[in-house]
Amino acid sequence: MKNLARMTLAICTLFTVNVNAADSTWLVCSDKTLALSVFEHRSDDGENRETNLTLIKGIHNFFETLLTNDPSDTPDANGFQSVWISGTPENSEFFSGKIKIDYVTKKVSLVGDLYFDGSDIATKIKTVLNCKEMQ
Numbered sequence: 001m002k003n004l005a006r007m008t009l010a011i012c013t014l015f016t017v018n019v020n021a022a023d024s025t026w027l028v029c030s031d032k033t034l035a036l037s038v039f040e041h042r043s044d045d046g047e048n049r050e051t052n053l054t055l056i057k058g059i060h061n062f063f064e065t066l067l068t069n070d071p072s073d074t075p076d077a078n079g080f081q082s083v084w085i086s087g088t089p090e091n092s093e094f095f096s097g098k099i100k101i102d103y104v105t106k107k108v109s110l111v112g113d114l115y116f117d118g119s120d121i122a123t124k125i126k127t128v129l130n131c132k133e134m135q
Contacts, residue, residue, distance in 0.1 A: 099111075
């Protein structure tokens with residue numbers, strides 16, 4: 001009976017530790033003209049990581065997911081990743097450029113072109129967004 005109680009306690013402790021483990025990071029970033037949500041977490045397969053990006057400019061919302069197992073999402077020598085962040089309707093509004101996410105300094109660098117409402121005239125973006133880590 002004692003062994004059963006100890007085993008139950010060990011299993012409960014094991015599951016409690018796993019449930020409470022910090023396995024993701026959520027940053028909310030802004031430069032007062034753009035807002036960006038960065039949610040980095042374990043992917044559905046449990047083996048890789050993914051980063052969900054939500055870029056907001058006024059009423060325009062853009063979404064993308066970066067995958068650690070996708071070679072096209074690999075950062076370059078300067079830490080920048082090429083990114084295409086789609087708006088709604090898809091491919092009518094989008095950001096095309098590079099992003100560098102620094103989880104230590106909580107800053108995101110964004111360089112590229114932002115397109116609105118199907119226009120082929122780009123709004124140039126070159127900014128550093130300051131972030132706060134959310135719980």
